[in-house]
Amino acid sequence: MSSEKAKPAGIWPAVKPFVNGGTSGMLATCVIQPIDMIKVRIQLGQGSAVQVTKNMLRDEGFGAFYKGLSAGLLRQATYTTARLGSFRILTNKAVAANDGKPLPLYQKALCGLTAGAIGASVGSPADLALIRMQADATLPAVQRRNYKNAFHALYRIVADEGVLALWKGAGPTVVRAMALNMGMLASYDQTVEFFRDSLGVGDAMTVVGASAVSGFFASACSLPFDYVKTQIQKMQPDGEGRYPYSGSWDCTMKTLKSGGPLKFYTGFPVYCVRIAPHVMLTWIFLNQIQKLQKSSGL
Secondary structure (H helix, E strand, O other): OOOOOOOOOHHHHHHHHHHHHHHHHHHHHHHHHHHHHHHHHHOOOOOOOHHHHHHHHHOOOHHHHOOOHHHHHHHHHHHHHHHHHHHHHHHHHHHHHHHOOOOOOHHHHHHHHHHHHHHHHHHHHHHHHHHHHHOOOOOOOOOOOOOOOOOHHHHHHHHHHOOOHHHHOOOHHHHHHHHHHHHHHHHHHHHHHHHHHHOOOHHHHHHHHHHHHHHHHHHOOOOOHHHHHHHHHHOOOOOOOOOOOOOHHHHHHHHHHHHHHHHHHHHHHHHHHHHHHHHHHHHHHHHHHHHHHHOOOO
16 A cells, blocks of 8 residues: 555645745735835835834834735735746646656746736736825825725725726736746746756755845846836926827837936846845745645645
């Protein structure tokens, strides 16, 4: 009689990558949320990180750092569940089609692009709710929406602006997510294979090292798209009412002409500090969840 544990049957093997992905993203968000909240306040011109932190503690209390957490968790439950789950499903199918051999980097990148598009499309409503909830406290009292939680925000957006408003600005968001996930997902799998198979590095160091590489490439691949999106969002008309850019493509071409490719990487260190920690924590939590499931026979 075989001493091996029976493999889980039914629907669990199919949904497990999605459950694991969403859970790891939600755990990472619980750790990163205060940092992300401070980041939003800095972007809205409320001062340095130290000033923002002191003002929030004095005026709003510790709970202010977790304002919008419900929307952040909902975003991970949709966006990260979809992107990490679909990436693992896609790569598993690609490996099977490749007779079990490791995938070349370009195939991992294609799987990452597809997973990013799926995740961003699913997660766009929660992303909109998160941004609005985080920015709400910075608005004048008469302009605040006063959403109670993420679900109340989604309900109000649909009631006030229509269902399609949930995907407002989804185009640039999807493109950025495709670039970010191509860098994040493909580089992680590739680095794990290199560290484990070529260098013989232990499991813990492999996960930490691959997570750091993944965070770097997620930032490097997505910043140019984020830069263009920011330029479009903050542009102001001149005295004759003309805007500096007619659209994203026009902004891209004019930026290349005036500053070259490196112009798109303005502020890269700060951007990497914003993106990389969440990416690293997501992978680390995912690895621990998978270990726990393996020891439990799941």
